[in-house]
Amino acid sequence: MQHLTLKELQKKLRGGETTAVEAAQxxxxxxxxxxxxxxxxxxxxxxxxxxxxxxxxxxxxSTNGAAxxxxxxxxxxxxxxxxxxxxxxETTCASKILKGYISxxxxxxxxxxxxxxxxxxxxxxxxxxxxxxxxxxxxxxxxTNPWDRARVPGGSSGGAxxxxxxxxxxxxxxxxxxxxxxxxxxxxxxxxxxxxYGLVSRYGLVAFASSLDQIGPLAKTVADAALxxxxxxxxxxxxxxxxxxxxxxxxxxxxxxxxxxKIAVIKELLGDGIDDAVRQTIQTALDGLRxxxxxxxxxxxxxxxxxxxxxxxxxxxxxxxxxxxxxxVRFGHRSKNARDMLELFKKSRAEGFGAEVKRRxxxxxxxxxxxxxxxxxxxxxxxxxxxxxxxxxxFARYDAVLSPTSPSVAFKFGEKVNDPLSMYLxxxxxxxxxxxxxxxxxxxxxxxxxxxxxxxxxxxxxxxGGLPVxxxxxxxxxxxxxxxQIAAAVERGSRFERIRL
Amino acid sequence: xxxxxxxxxxxIHTHLKTRSKMFxxxxxxxxxxxNSSACPVCTGQPGALxxxxxxxxxxxxxxxxxxxxxxxxxxxxxxxxxFYPDLPKGxxxxxxxxxxxxxxxxxxxxxxxxxxxxxxxxxxxxEDAGKLVHQxxxxxxxxxxxxxxxNRSSVPLLEIVSEPDIRSAEExxxxxxxxxxxxxxxxxxxxxxxxxxxRCDANVSIRPxxxxxxxxxxxxxxxxxFRAVExxxxxxxxxxxxxxxxxxxVAQETRSYDEAAGRTVSMRSKEExxxxxYFPEPDLLPLLIDDAWIDRVKKELPELAExxxxxxxxxxxxxxxxxRVLTLDKAVSDFFDAAAKLYAGDKKSxxxxxxxxxxxxxxxxxxxxxxxxxxxxxxxxxLGLIDNQTISGKIGKELIVQILxxxxxxxxxxxxxxxxQITDESTLQKIVQxxxxxxxxxxxxxxxxKTALKGYFVGETMKKTKGQAAPQLVNQILDRLLKI
Numbered sequence: 012m013q014h015l016t017l018k019e020l021q022k023k024l025r026g027g028e029t030t031a032v033e034a035a036q037x038x039x040x041x042x043x044x045x046x047x048x049x050x051x052x053x054x055x056x057x058x059x060x061x062x063x064x065x066x067x068x069x070x071x072x073s074t075n076g077a078a079x080x081x082x083x084x085x086x087x088x089x090x091x092x093x094x095x096x097x098x099x100x101e102t103t104c105a106s107k108i109l110k111g112y113i114s115x116x117x118x119x120x121x122x123x124x125x126x127x128x129x130x131x132x133x134x135x136x137x138x139x140x141x142x143x144x145x146x147x148x149x150x151x152x153x154x155t156n157p158w159d160r161a162r163v164p165g166g167s168s169g170g171a172x173x174x175x176x177x178x179x180x181x182x183x184x185x186x187x188x189x190x191x192x193x194x195x196x197x198x199x200x201x202x203x204x205x206x207x208y209g210l211v212s213r214y215g216l217v218a219f220a221s222s223l224d225q226i227g228p229l230a231k232t233v234a235d236a237a238l239x240x241x242x243x244x245x246x247x248x249x250x251x252x253x254x255x256x257x258x259x260x261x262x263x264x265x266x267x268x269x270x271x272x273k274i275a276v277i278k279e280l281l282g283d284g285i286d287d288a289v290r291q292t293i294q295t296a297l298d299g300l301r302x303x304x305x306x307x308x309x310x311x312x313x314x315x316x317x318x319x320x321x322x323x324x325x326x327x328x329x330x331x332x333x334x335x336x337x338x339x340v341r342f343g344h345r346s347k348n349a350r351d352m353l354e355l356f357k358k359s360r361a362e363g364f365g366a367e368v369k370r371r372x373x374x375x376x377x378x379x380x381x382x383x384x385x386x387x388x389x390x391x392x393x394x395x396x397x398x399x400x401x402x403x404x405x406f407a408r409y410d411a412v413l414s415p416t417s418p419s420v421a422f423k424f425g426e427k428v429n430d431p432l433s434m435y436l437x438x439x440x441x442x443x444x445x446x447x448x449x450x451x452x453x454x455x456x457x458x459x460x461x462x463x464x465x466x467x468x469x470x471x472x473x474x475x476g477g478l479p480v481x482x483x484x485x486x487x488x489x490x491x492x493x494x495x496q497i498a499a500a501v502e503r504g505s506r507f508e509r510i511r512l
Numbered sequence: 513x514x515x516x517x518x519x520x521x522x523x524i525h526t527h528l529k530t531r532s533k534m535f536x537x538x539x540x541x542x543x544x545x546x547n548s549s550a551c552p553v554c555t556g557q558p559g560a561l562x563x564x565x566x567x568x569x570x571x572x573x574x575x576x577x578x579x580x581x582x583x584x585x586x587x588x589x590x591x592x593x594x595f596y597p598d599l600p601k602g603x604x605x606x607x608x609x610x611x612x613x614x615x616x617x618x619x620x621x622x623x624x625x626x627x628x629x630x631x632x633x634x635x636x637x638x639e640d641a642g643k644l645v646h647q648x649x650x651x652x653x654x655x656x657x658x659x660x661x662x663n664r665s666s667v668p669l670l671e672i673v674s675e676p677d678i679r680s681a682e683e684x685x686x687x688x689x690x691x692x693x694x695x696x697x698x699x700x701x702x703x704x705x706x707x708x709x710x711r712c713d714a715n716v717s718i719r720p721x722x723x724x725x726x727x728x729x730x731x732x733x734x735x736x737x738f739r740a741v742e743x744x745x746x747x748x749x750x751x752x753x754x755x756x757x758x759x760x761x762v763a764q765e766t767r768s769y770d771e772a773a774g775r776t777v778s779m780r781s782k783e784e785x786x787x788x789x790y791f792p793e794p795d796l797l798p799l800l801i802d803d804a805w806i807d808r809v810k811k812e813l814p815e816l817a818e819x820x821x822x823x824x825x826x827x828x829x830x831x832x833x834x835x836r837v838l839t840l841d842k843a844v845s846d847f848f849d850a851a852a853k854l855y856a857g858d859k860k861s862x863x864x865x866x867x868x869x870x871x872x873x874x875x876x877x878x879x880x881x882x883x884x885x886x887x888x889x890x891x892x893x894x895l896g897l898i899d900n901q902t903i904s905g906k907i908g909k910e911l912i913v914q915i916l917x918x919x920x921x922x923x924x925x926x927x928x929x930x931x932x933q934i935t936d937e938s939t940l941q942k943i944v945q946x947x948x949x950x951x952x953x954x955x956x957x958x959x960x961x962k963t964a965l966k967g968y969f970v971g972e973t974m975k976k977t978k979g980q981a982a983p984q985l986v987n988q989i990l991d992r993l994l995k996i
Contacts (some may be wrong), residue, residue: 096559109558116552118559217558250561251796328793332591335602340660352652356595373797379593379789388791416853 031086085128108363118215136170153437190441197481212247270304299504331375535562556600576613631675885919
């Protein structure tokens with residue numbers, strides 16, 4: 012049962028073939044069984060979840076399943092990344108500075124899940140304040156990749172991706188600032204969607220970089236991601252940057268063929284710096300798309316070479332301000348060794364933040380400093396404009412652009428954590444999408460070196476063979492329907508199979 | 513000795529009269545239980561986001577119009593970054609390079625009656641910080657404990673920045689008075705300093721008279737009343753003159769005004785000044801204001817001080833000077849309008865009583881009109897008693913102070929004190945005759961041509977009657993008796 016997709020479970024619940032309580036119980040059994048190794052969750056809410064599941068069952072029973080028309084996620088066990096507020100639960104962002112912080116309110120996207128009947132089973136691990144690409148920056152635990160426990164799950168939504176891959180939930184909300192949904196989805200062989208900036212409310216998502224952050228689903232399939240997006244998308248008056256858009260059914264185009272659809276492959280993201288195994292898997296997936304009638308062409312995106320630099324200026328600048336509220340005054344960690352106000356600020360922050368967070372705060376503070384603003388922050392904003400223009404040119408001719416989600420498959424623990432630059436480079440393909448505010452999705456399109464697929468699920472494999480490869484599609488602003496349509500075609504055309512723990 | 517000229521610019525922070533805060537729905541009401549007006553947004557909880565209060569924008573536009581500013585079609589909010597326990601987010605949402613209004617002016621009256629134009633650089637929107645309450649010390653330094661009240665956090669403010677057009681402490685005061693009047697008349701702010709709804713910092717420099725370049729600028733903070741602003745500027749100008757005449761140079765710094773000690777004290781040097789690292793607020797879209805919005809605000813704009821000044825001159829024949837004095841404080845002007853409706857006589861007499869006795873009293877007692885018991889009704893009642901000669905104007909001057917203090921009715925005061933005017937001719941004639949008889953020398957001088965001595969006899973008669981003699985009647989009787 013826990014191996015079902017969200018869509019399959021939805022059908023069974025509605026048809027009375029199973030119950031929400033059973034689904035929740037199966038999920039918690041799976042959690043108990045695999046969490047000692049996977050460590051995807053920072054906390055779980057078994058008691059509350061089962062109570063909610065019971066209520067969902069009563070509703071389903073009394074309405075003969077019709078309640079699910081109004082509440083499409085009724086009784087479905089889902090998780091959320093632990094940087095989203097949920098009333099009266101601890102929200103830590105995997106940081107010591109927020110240890111013990113109890114949310115006084117619920118994030119809009121989470122509230123929408125609840126209103127749609129979803130059962131929230133727990134909050135998943137992440138890189139501290141969503142800063143990282145391996146979830147190794149969590150202050151509390153190391154989440155392992157369900158495909159290979161010696162490898163990272165990616166990040167920063169590593170807990171979310173691992174939980175979905177390990178069938179410890181039927182979907183999870185993640186957040187994506189530079190690839191934090193898509194890259195872990197790619198590493199763990201699940202689907203990860205970052206919607207257009209402004210499609211999903213950020214209210215209640217603890218901000219990392221406000222102009223880049225976006226909440227989106229991590230799911231077992233493209234259809235599941237679409238079902239969750241249906242619930243969380245939409246204007247929210249509490250988020251001024253959310254966009255007034257007519258509500259769409261994102262599942263509408265999923266079964267349509269892609270005959271004649273024009274897809275551009277980004278030349279720069281299939282060349283140097285991309286692992287051979289990844290490139291080969293992507294090439295195979297491209298053949299699959301061609302077979303389905305898509306027209307594949309190659310384009311250049313010359314502005315991408317500035318994307319990483321621009322990203323690390325914009326994101327860190329915004330982060331330096333966003334994280335200023337963690338000062339030990341009102342909530343979170345307060346140093347016990349402070350003798351005066353300045354020491355209170357300094358020591359609380361020194362003790363509470365981890366190394367990567369400090370690194371980014373310092374970088375951002377520097378970039379915004381008097382005399383440097385024009386050369387760094389302003390210049391980076393100009394790069395954003397150029398990247399957007401490059402994308403716009405592409406979307407004038409193509410329905411979507413395509414690349415690997417990440418230059419490599421999941422890497423090993425410790426492999427990059429002491430080399431920030433190489434860690435930053437693992438987001439090279441995903442970062443331009445956030446800078447341009449566009450929707451992007453990572454879909455598993457196969458496993459690396461399919462010849463050695465015998466290693467799938469192997470506990471401590473050394474080779475990269477058999478590890479999932481994510482294919483990234485990017486579409487124009489608010490073109491999520493089209494994006495999901497093509498993603499579904501990738502899914503149909505690939506030989507990928509989800510792992511079963 | 514070198515003559516120096518002062519160059520002054522003022523930064524005025526004023527609370528906008530909105531019901532809810534700048535970025536959330538919490539109440540702006542003053543004086544509530546600490547931290548009772550607080551929510552995830554204004555306490556800076558992780559993940560909370562600001563939503564702009566449209567009414568704050570309306571008031572900013574309204575103020576911009578009243579200050580003859582350009583209303584900018586596009587303005588941008590920016591984060592001003594600094595750490596302080598009363599600042600929940602660790603940054604203040606303000607405006608930086610693109611303010612909502614800019615390039616305005618106001619005209620102030622100089623002591624010689626001439627008008628002077630003071631330029632307004634900009635007026636921008638920002639949020640207020642919370643309030644700290646310390647135990648064991650005045651400030652956070654040395655306090656045994658400090659408490660944060662976030663009721664004021666995120667209350668909307670407008671910061672009005674003047675051009676360095678002000679040349680003296682008196683001009684600064686006149687400018688402040690003018691701005692306060694404009695804010696009140698436009699219904700933008702109560703502009704009251706006691707509740708912290710108006711705060712002012714001053715930038716002061718001096719330069720040798722005739723020199724074009726500005727001198728080194730010093731920012732003065734912690735001035736808690738209009739009078740304090742005037743005094744602090746005066747003191748700072750003198751200090752800078754002292755520094756320069758002793759061959760030293762003025763340091764660019766921020767100084768704090770110490771009212772008790774009557775001096776300014778260095779707070780921080782230029783090197784220690786904050787780098788606020790402004791950057792555009794990514795949680796808010798640029799503020800776009802179209803002509804239709806501006807027109808809507810224009811239509812709602814109440815009668816401003818300048819319009820009242822014209823009306824007072826046209827309708828009541830009040831002098832331009834008096835009309836200006838009346839409209840310095842909206843409460844006074846509103847009081848006049850109410851009294852004028854009740855009073856059938858010449859409105860100028862209301863003006864006289866308000867501008868001399870009432871305002872004089874407020875000034876010496878350092879009070880606002882609303883802090884007295886005077887009402888348009890009890891003032892008009894007293895004027896009626898003067899008009900029907902029940903009391904003299906002189907008695908009125910005594911009564912008005914009592915009315916201001918107690919709100920008593922003038923009629924009752926007259927009755928209980930017996931200070932009714934003597935209007936009976938025969939009684940008064942007898943008294944005047946006694947006065948003339950008691951002053952034979954002066955009478956002789958008068959008769960030999962020193963007619964100015966008539967005033968002396970009037971005075972003596974008033975003295976003898978303790979001011980109760982009807983002055984007109986005394987004059988008539990004197991004229992008659994002195995002819996003989």
